[in-house]
Amino acid sequence: MVRELVMPKLGLTMTEGVLAEWRVSPGQPFRSGDVLLVVETDKIASEVEADSDGVLIETTIPAGETVAVGTPIARWSADGAGAAPAPEPAEAPAAKAAPTPVAANTRPLPAPVRANGERILSTPLARRRAEGLGVDLGMVTGSGPRGRIKVADVEAAAQTRPAPQPAPQVPKVEASAGERSKPTTLQATAARRLTAAKRDVPHFYLAAEAEVTELAALRDRLNADTESGLPRISMTHLVLAAVGRALAAMPEMDRVWDDEPPGGAILALGRGDVGMAVDTPRGLVAPVLRGAAGLPLDRLAAEAASLTRRARDGRLTEEDFQGGAVTVSNAGMHNVTYMTSIINPGQSSILGVGSVRSVFRPDEAGAPVLKRELGLVLSADHRLFDGVTALAFLNRIIAGLERPLRLLRTP
Incomplete structure (x- = not known):
């Protein structure tokens, strides 16, 4: 059948x-x-x-x-019925080359406009094809309803445009020997999405340190209670809790920029979801922890641990990546002081977390005191936030880390 x-x-x-x-x-x-x-x-x-x-x-x-x-x-x-036998190889006239497949983009390309502001009607696939072929949609005549430009129109325009003049010859430089390999689908997808995010999103960065001596002590005390059966608490869980609490206090940070409408739009999410970067055998992924802003610490740790396991087992679904305006990317286990991260496409900020460092700082009398500090870098989308708003958000995160008993209470 x-x-x-x-x-x-x-x-x-x-x-x-x-x-x-x-x-x-x-x-x-x-x-x-x-x-x-x-x-x-x-x-x-x-x-x-x-x-x-x-x-x-x-x-x-x-x-x-x-x-x-x-x-x-x-x-x-199911039984092989209807399957045609493999054809015998035979001489055949050269066929016309099939068009190159259109590469997948991270988001639909925004509809282009003419110089006078008039919107150019075109299908999303035609826009992606035009970008790949380097065709100006303003010079293409559409054959669809109301003059909408289709893929076939773009390909026809690409074939009829004048051939480019040959570039002057330059001495050929031999590339260094090396082994080439094809990226995995996940690697290729990540490369396209992050390249687009870095190119199209105006990033700005804020760096600061949080004094986490009390935070580390609280984590150790919680994890020493092995008879409770509760999940172990990691530094990542505590940072996720601090970000969630800060998001609950500043819901204006729970917004993203939407490129789809002409001129863009600001989308308020309001759910308090927080993404978490997870290193897996297939590459880095960032599933979303639902309602992190209102989760008790133990439940947050349990759900974060479950997400991490499913990510490393390759069992995440599309729904695990939906929503969230901010992601936490903790590289503290890799001996780095600061990490400046690229905003995850579709979001508006990301917090890079470094390693805990022991440093001497002067007290009020000027005497050196040993402190444990955590380096933080907040990358934010300048289309949505100015420096004052983003810094207020970062300072709320730091306040939560420096007064860790607050993290045991839900907002």
Whole structure:
């Protein structure tokens, strides 16, 4: 019996995804649990596994296309029926090269406008194709309804534009010998998203230290109570709690910039979610801790530990990346004083956390006193925040870390 394979819905808010890669070729059998394809959304690259044995008959959507949820993308059979035998190799006239697949972007590209401010009607896929081909949409005539520009219009314009003049010859410099390897889908997705974030988001940075002698002592006392059965508390859990409490006190920091409408828009989230960077065998990911602003410390630690385990086991879903305006990225275990981080795409700030350092500071009488300090760097989106607002947020985080008993109370 021949069946259809459709684009899966990987999260409640997912409406479309990029079919990034086929892992099974037409005519190839697969077993339950084998990875059939890789789907990218604006948050994550997900491997889609087969839920039963079968044979892939044909793919109807090539890799690189953006596909709506529920759209048929392939045909398969549980018993191999309908699978065509592999054709014998034969001489054939050279076929016209297929268009290069469109690379997935982190967010839909904003609709372009003409010099007079008039919006250029175009599909999201056409905008991505134009960016990849270097085509000016203002010079393209659309064939769609109301003159909307489609992918075919962009490709036709690319073929008819004048050929560029050859650049003057320069001496060729031989590249150093080295081994090339193809990045994983997750690495390629992260590279595109972070490049876009660093290029398009106007970052500014605030650095400060928190005195954490009391904080470290509180953590040690909590973890010494091994009979309670409660989760162990880490420095990351305490920083997440401090950020959540600061977010509850300053809900104006729980906002993000939305590029989609012309001119942009400010989106207030108001849920107190906080992202947490997790190092995994597949690369760095940043799932979101739901309602961190209002979680008791023990429950926050338990849910953060669960997220970390699922991230390292490769069991995160699209929903685990939804929401959140701020992320905590703790590199303190790697012997670094400060870490200046790139804002996670779709968010508005990120807190880089360094290692705890023992330093001597003068007391009120000028005598040296040994302190334990934690280096913090807040990266913020200047479209949303000015230095005063972001610094007030950073100081609230520091106040929570320096008065750690407050973290035992929910806001």
